[in-house]
Amino acid sequence: MNLTNGFAFTCPFKTNSGNKALEHLPVELAGLNAFKPLIITSRELAGPKAIGTLINAFGDSGMTIGVFDDVTETADLNVVEQIREIFLKGQYDVIIALGGGIIVDVAKILNLAVSLKVADARQLSPATAIRDPLGPFVVIPTAAATGMETSKYAVLSGKIFTSVHLMPGLVVLDPRLTRAKDGKTVAEAGFAAFGRTLEAYIAPDKNPFMDAYAFTALRFIRENLASAVNKRCNKKESLAVANAVAMSGCVISNTDQNMLHRLGQVFQNTVHVHPGIIIGMCLHPFLDDCMKKDSSRIASLLLPLAGDDKYAAMPEAGRAGDALRDLCEFSYEIYRSLKGKIPRTITEAGIQQYLMKDIFDIINQEPDGAYLRTVIDRVGGSSIKA
Amino acid sequence: MREIHAGGKPLKKAYVAIFLWFTGRAIQAAAKVDKEVQKEFAALPDDFTFALGCLPNGPWMVVGKEKGKVKYFGGNLKCRPVHLRLVIKSLDAAFLILSFQESTALATTRNRLMTDGEVPYALSVIRILDIVEVYLLPKLIASLAVKRYPSWWSFSRKLAGRVGVYTRTLLGF
Amino acid sequence: MILPDYYEFCCRVKIVAGHDALEKIPALLAEMGSKKPLIITDKGVAAAGLVDIVVNALKEGVTIGGVADNVPPDSDLKVVNQLAGLYRDNACDAIIAVGGGSVMDTAKGVNIVVSENATDLMAFSGAGALNRRLKTLVAVPTTAGTGSEVTLVAVIKDHEKHLKMAFTSYFLLPSVSILDSRMTMTMPPFITAMTGMDALSHAVEGYYCLQKNPLSDAHSLAAVNMIHQYLPSVTKNPADKDGRLAMAVSACLAGISFSNSMVGIVHNLGHATGSVCGVPHGICMAILLPYGLEYNMHKRGETIAELLLPMAGEEVYRKTPKAERAEKVVSLIRQMNQDLNEITGGRHARYFSEVKDRDGKQMVPREILPEIAKAALLDGATIYNPEDQDYEENLLVLEAAWEGKPLDRNKIKKG
Numbered sequence: 001m002n003l004t005n006g007f008a009f010t011c012p013f014k015t016n017s018g019n020k021a022l023e024h025l026p027v028e029l030a031g032l033n034a035f036k037p038l039i040i041t042s043r044e045l046a047g048p049k050a051i052g053t054l055i056n057a058f059g060d061s062g063m064t065i066g067v068f069d070d071v072t073e074t075a076d077l078n079v080v081e082q083i084r085e086i087f088l089k090g091q092y093d094v095i096i097a098l099g100g101g102i103i104v105d106v107a108k109i110l111n112l113a114v115s116l117k118v119a120d121a122r123q124l125s126p127a128t129a130i131r132d133p134l135g136p137f138v139v140i141p142t143a144a145a146t147g148m149e150t151s152k153y154a155v156l157s158g159k160i161f162t163s164v165h166l167m168p169g170l171v172v173l174d175p176r177l178t179r180a181k182d183g184k185t186v187a188e189a190g191f192a193a194f195g196r197t198l199e200a201y202i203a204p205d206k207n208p209f210m211d212a213y214a215f216t217a218l219r220f221i222r223e224n225l226a227s228a229v230n231k232r233c234n235k236k237e238s239l240a241v242a243n244a245v246a247m248s249g250c251v252i253s254n255t256d257q258n259m260l261h262r263l264g265q266v267f268q269n270t271v272h273v274h275p276g277i278i279i280g281m282c283l284h285p286f287l288d289d290c291m292k293k294d295s296s297r298i299a300s301l302l303l304p305l306a307g308d309d310k311y312a313a314m315p316e317a318g319r320a321g322d323a324l325r326d327l328c329e330f331s332y333e334i335y336r337s338l339k340g341k342i343p344r345t346i347t348e349a350g351i352q353q354y355l356m357k358d359i360f361d362i363i364n365q366e367p368d369g370a371y372l373r374t375v376i377d378r379v380g381g382s383s384i385k386a
Numbered sequence: 387m388r389e390i391h392a393g394g395k396p397l398k399k400a401y402v403a404i405f406l407w408f409t410g411r412a413i414q415a416a417a418k419v420d421k422e423v424q425k426e427f428a429a430l431p432d433d434f435t436f437a438l439g440c441l442p443n444g445p446w447m448v449v450g451k452e453k454g455k456v457k458y459f460g461g462n463l464k465c466r467p468v469h470l471r472l473v474i475k476s477l478d479a480a481f482l483i484l485s486f487q488e489s490t491a492l493a494t495t496r497n498r499l500m501t502d503g504e505v506p507y508a509l510s511v512i513r514i515l516d517i518v519e520v521y522l523l524p525k526l527i528a529s530l531a532v533k534r535y536p537s538w539w540s541f542s543r544k545l546a547g548r549v550g551v552y553t554r555t556l557l558g559f
Numbered sequence: 560m561i562l563p564d565y566y567e568f569c570c571r572v573k574i575v576a577g578h579d580a581l582e583k584i585p586a587l588l589a590e591m592g593s594k595k596p597l598i599i600t601d602k603g604v605a606a607a608g609l610v611d612i613v614v615n616a617l618k619e620g621v622t623i624g625g626v627a628d629n630v631p632p633d634s635d636l637k638v639v640n641q642l643a644g645l646y647r648d649n650a651c652d653a654i655i656a657v658g659g660g661s662v663m664d665t666a667k668g669v670n671i672v673v674s675e676n677a678t679d680l681m682a683f684s685g686a687g688a689l690n691r692r693l694k695t696l697v698a699v700p701t702t703a704g705t706g707s708e709v710t711l712v713a714v715i716k717d718h719e720k721h722l723k724m725a726f727t728s729y730f731l732l733p734s735v736s737i738l739d740s741r742m743t744m745t746m747p748p749f750i751t752a753m754t755g756m757d758a759l760s761h762a763v764e765g766y767y768c769l770q771k772n773p774l775s776d777a778h779s780l781a782a783v784n785m786i787h788q789y790l791p792s793v794t795k796n797p798a799d800k801d802g803r804l805a806m807a808v809s810a811c812l813a814g815i816s817f818s819n820s821m822v823g824i825v826h827n828l829g830h831a832t833g834s835v836c837g838v839p840h841g842i843c844m845a846i847l848l849p850y851g852l853e854y855n856m857h858k859r860g861e862t863i864a865e866l867l868l869p870m871a872g873e874e875v876y877r878k879t880p881k882a883e884r885a886e887k888v889v890s891l892i893r894q895m896n897q898d899l900n901e902i903t904g905g906r907h908a909r910y911f912s913e914v915k916d917r918d919g920k921q922m923v924p925r926e927i928l929p930e931i932a933k934a935a936l937l938d939g940a941t942i943y944n945p946e947d948q949d950y951e952e953n954l955l956v957l958e959a960a961w962e963g964k965p966l967d968r969n970k971i972k973k974g
Contacts (some may be wrong), residue, residue: 003804006577011570014729015774018496023478026442031729033690058392060477061442062397068387086387131592133692208785208808209574209815212777219560220773240562243773310866312873384894488564494567494942495770495821502685505725506937533947534974 007207010164011250013139013150015293017243022057022140025096028170032136034094038066038087039106043106045071046142050177054140056099066090071103073272076157077165079120084113094136097168098177100145108154108166130163139168141183141242143180146275147193150249158269167253171246175235178242183229184341187334188276190225190241191342193217193248193355195260195279201304202290203257210254212338213247216302220244222326226333260286263372266362271355280331281344285378287324295320302326345380356381387524390412398481399445403461405484406438408555410458411520413449415554416518417456419547423517426510435459435466436503436511440474470503470511486523489531490515521542521551566772569729570815572698572709576738576808576902578800581616584655585698587735590623593653593695595624595647599666600657602628604701607745613657613699624651624856631960634664636680636717636724643672656733657742660705660840663698667713667731670696680715680722689728698733701742703806704754704841706761706814738811740804747834747907750793751806752899755790758810759892760825760844762786764851765816766866767859768823770942775820784869785809792897794902798848823944825851828956831935837922843895846911850956852889853966857973858945859884867891910963928957946971 016024029037041051051069058065067081081179087095087110095114097107113121115134139149142173148170154161180186194217200206201214220240228237252261263282264275291298303311305326314322343349346356363372373381416423427434435450439461448459448468459465474480479498482488490512493499501508516532520539529535564581569948575583588596596617605628617623627642646654646669652674656666671683674693683689698708713726746754762782765775784799786809793802829843852863864884868876870891879887899907908914932953935941941948952971959966 003576003808004578004801006575008573008575008583010573013404014567014569014571016497016565016567018480018563020476020482021565023476024498027475030442031687031690055390055392057478059395061394065390065392067390070387087566090389131590182514207576208781208812209778212774212781212812215780216560216773216777220562223560236562243562247774308868308876312868314878490770491942495768496563497567497770498565505939509937509939509941512942529974532974533945533973537974538972538974 001206001208001211002204003207005205007205009207009209009254011213011254012133012164013168013171013250015171015173015243015246017239019046019175021172022054022176025057025138026061026063028138029094029136032094032169034136035065035089036064036092037094037096037098037138038068038083038090038092039069039098040071040083040102040103040110041069041098042071042123043069045073045101045103045144050098050142051060053174053176054096061266066092070317071099073102075106077109077122077124080109080113080124080156084121087114089195094138095141096138097139097149099142100149104139104141105136105154105156106333107139109156109161111135112161112166123236124179126159126161128161128166134165137168137173138170138176138362140172140174141246142177143185143189143238143242144244145189145245147189147196147245147248147252150246152253155269164253167251173239173242173246175239177239179235180228183338186228186241187225187280187338187342188239188274189245190221190228190276191280191283191333192264192274192276193220193241193245194225195264195283196258197244197248197251197302198283199257199260199286200251200255202301204294204297205253205257206255206315210251214251215304217244217247217251218301219307226330226337229334230337255356259368259372262365263375264365266359267351270359270362271351273351277342280342281374281379282375283327283331286329287373290297291320291324298321298323303357305330345379346376395477398477399439400442401479402480402484403445405502406445406461409438409461409515409522410447412518412522412551412555413514414458415513416521416547416552418554419550420517420521423514424550426514427451427455430507430510431469433467434507435468436470436472436507437463437468438472439463440477440480470501470507472508472511473500474498475500486527486531491533518551521548524531560773560776563772566770568608568772568774568819570709570732570819571729572732573735574709574811575735576740576804577811578804580737580739581613581699581741584613584617584737585620587697588653588695591653591695591734595622595649595651595655596695596697597649597651598626598655598657598938599630599642599662599669599814600626600628601630601632601662603835604658604662607701607743607772609745610657610700612741613655624649628660628961630658630665632661634661634713634715636668636715637719638716639665639668639672639680639775642669653697655697655699657699659702660707663700663705663707663733664713664715665700666696667726668715670694670731671713671726684724684726684852689726690732691730695729695735698736698741699742700736700748700810700835701808702750702754703743703803704757706758706817708733709811709814709819712818736811738804738807740800740807743803743807744800744888745800746797748797749903750906751797752903753793753839753845754792754810754897755786755794755806756848756896757841758782758806759786759790759831759895760848760851761813761817761822763808763866763892764822764825765813765820767852767855767945768821769861769945771820772860772945775816779820780811780866780869781892782813783866786813787870787891788894789893791898791902794897794899801803807904811863815915822940823851823945824854824946824948824956825939827938827940827948828931828935828942828953830938830940831931832911832957834885834922835927835931835934838911838922842908842914845899845962846908847956847959849889849892849896850960850966851887852892854952854971855945855970856885856968863888892939909964911957911961912963923961927959928954928961931957947974
């Protein structure tokens with residue numbers, strides 16, 4: 001790692017992970033001077049069981065808890081404004097987001113609104129200046145997390161808010177909540193986190209602090225994703241994947257090497273395909289290109305992917321090839337066990353022609369748009385382009 | 387949108403309370419029976435009192451020295467000034483510890499057990515608790531509860547100690 | 560990679576590193592809405608010209624609210640209160656701490672007083688006493704070792720009442736840590752060596768102690784790798800800028816690791832030796848580290864073996880049979896002490912019997928070892944050590960470390 005050029009790194013959130021993690025919440029909140037939480041979630045997206053588990057965890061605390069469980073996929077600033085009024089009227093002092101994706105986006109913007117004390121949440125925009133840290137904010141990801149929950153980004157109605165202050169102060173990962181209903185959800189989250197951290201890990205300008213998160217996340221996903229997808233009853237593996245997904249939010253917030261991430265976002269915002277699906281399919285063409293440019297970076301992947309023994313046993317010249325082979329095996333195993341539930345090409349994803357045109361319009365505006373297009377072409381984008 | 391008042395956990399609370407009551411009396415008993423426990427207590431100040439319990443709302447166990455004797459003072463945290471509090475973060479965490487799913491050392495390292503007070507006191511109390519646990523529990527369970535089971539103790543120490551601690555705990559003298 | 564049944568990890572400190580990281584302070588302060596920092600440091604740091612470098616770097620856009628260089632080697636409540644007064648009188652709105660452990664401790668103490676408007680610092684010790692953000696604190700470490708730029712602890716002594724107050728809170732974490740190679744360039748070789756070994760002890764103890772977790776592990780591995788690579792060479796070539804930066808970064812990584820996973824017997828015995836004999840902390844760490852590994856070997860052999868790859872690289876790892884890897888780690892650390900001893904012309908002590916004060920007097924006479932072994936029973940680091948320790952075992956380790964002999968592992972009681 002070359003440190004000469006200097007770097008900056010930050011990860012503002014604390015991680016509490018494991019058995020009975022939820023039950024520590026009353027004490028954690030008291031440590032933040034917070035005593036009346038408002039839970040932001042969704043009956044539909046997070047499920048009533050998860051909400052019940054969370055509420056039970058407050059048992060014996062004597063606390064009063066607000067629950068807003070009506071967040072939908074289409075939530076916008078109007079919803080934030082609605083909750084902002086509830087927050088103020090109920091005199092809540094901390095926001096707890098339970099779930100993934102849009103739920104956390106809404107909660108992040110809500111935190112922004114109540115911390116900046118704006119008169120109307122609908123005034124907020126990505127241009128809003130966020131100078132100081134915001135109020136206490138806890139994220140409790142479920143299996144439906146996308147990895148962006150713990151990041152500095154929040155996306156609402158296509159608008160991207162960016163600030164490290166949007167990141168939560170505390171992330172609670174509890175095995176009762178990180179177990180998925182189906183393998184597809186785990187695979188999507190896992191692929192998304194995997195691709196994002198992988199790209200940061202092989203970036204030439206990475207720093208050792210971000211690298212620590214990326215290394216851990218990659219190894220956790222490589223070691224656990226396949227069995228978390230296959231044996232969903234296995235709490236431990238799902239929790240390991242959830243840990244990696246949470247770490248990926250920190251990684252993506254500390255790198256500007258985020259091509260796979262951006263591709264995933266474009267598809268998510270335009271055609272509502274999970275970014276993990278796109279990142280999963282683009283992984284291979286992307287790695288092929290990296291291999292051509294600088295195979296030593298791919299070689300470095302062998303350590304997190306294959307482990308100490310295999311890495312040390314393989315002579316330097318063979319590492320890049322081995323890393324790629326390992327990656328193929330890894331993704332093949334997951335695709336195979338999901339039996340087509342996760343599309344492997346744009347064609348399989350069934351994205352309509354006219355929508356592909358919209359996607360290309362957005363991609364063309366990116367500085368590296370021409371290259372991004374070649375990646376999409378290679379995963380079947382060309383066959384359906386107009 | 388709804389507002390909920392957090393409920394209670396009466397069963398877990400009862401288990402933890404009974405266990406704390408039992409442990410409190412066992413410490414009182416062990417201080418009479420075991421030389422090492424006596425030595426630890428002797429090194430502590432005259433009115434030394436410590437409490438073990440859980441957040442946010444108890445239950446608690448208060449044990450301390452009074453006129454040279456070690457006494458279990460019941461479950462009221464306010465019954466006398468406490469030098470040291472061993473605080474378990476939640477009722478559920480206390481349940482994990484007191485049902486021997488997690489050792490004291492492990493609970494500390496998992497940030498479930500916090501000490502509020504001076505460290506040397508805390509170390510003394512942890513050593514006392516470890517010895518008491520060895521007396522109270524069969525080897526299989528005790529070796530889960532302490533870092534290392536004192537297999538070097540003589541048979542007579544274990545047997546005499548165990549009988550003594552149990553009798554005194556149950557009868558309360 | 561192991562996922563513990565439960566773990567917590569937190570390091571909220573923003574890290575800014577580089578050969579010109581100091582120049583970024585004005586922008587960082589502005590980002591946090593601060594304009595007038597109080598610089599807290601000690602006489603040694605000021606005399607080495609390091610404060611001048613910091614002040615120079617602050618020229619643009621910052622009004623310096625004062626430079627206080629009277630932090631004593633041992634933190635002092637009186638100084639904390641006096642500096643808090645200075646902060647208020649000069650209407651400062653941030654603190655820049657430039658120095659080692661005691662400067663960081665003092666700055667954290669001052670931060671509590673000025674943020675909470677406290678008259679009695681004591682009221683804020685104990686768990687949960689701090690529950691809101693404090694003022695902006697910028698930490699500029701001048702040794703690559705303590706890691707206190709990323710730890711959540713402050714120890715302040717009340718010399719009048721003979722009290723040692725420990726403050727632990729996530730709110731004590733500095734807002735930013737600045738790792739700049741210029742801050743450690745002038746460190747003499749033997750201090751470079753011992754502070755570097757202090758950092759290594761954090762990384763290694765953080766890796767085998769009970770509270771280890773995947774993230775502390777990753778920080779430890781990175782630190783072990785860099786320290787093994789750079790410490791001997793930087794001690795030999797003090798002007799190696801890149802090596803200095805690498806050491807500052809690895810000390811910080813190690814600090815993050817151990818403040819989340821805690822430390823064990825090496826620190827337990829090291830603190831005791833420090834308080835009984837006044838031996839510098841880094842020396843104690845360097846001497847005791849191989850023994851800590853040996854003491855815990857029967858419980859943590861596999862874990863310790865995992866340190867071999869980052870430490871020695873693929874070649875050595877491959878050639879060492881699996882069963883011997885843990886012991887190889889111990890011997891590599893002994894070798895580091897040996898190398899540093901040679902590079903510093905014997906000033907870097909390998910055993911306690913070698914530790915001498917300025918007048919050449921032995922600092923740890925053999926007869927004092929029992930006192931140290933007893934004092935160690937009062938130190939909290941033992942809680943996090945994988946194996947239990949008692950008085951006899953403390954003495955066993957200390958005697959071996961005094962003579963410089965490997966530990967007789969058969970004498971450790973096993974449950």
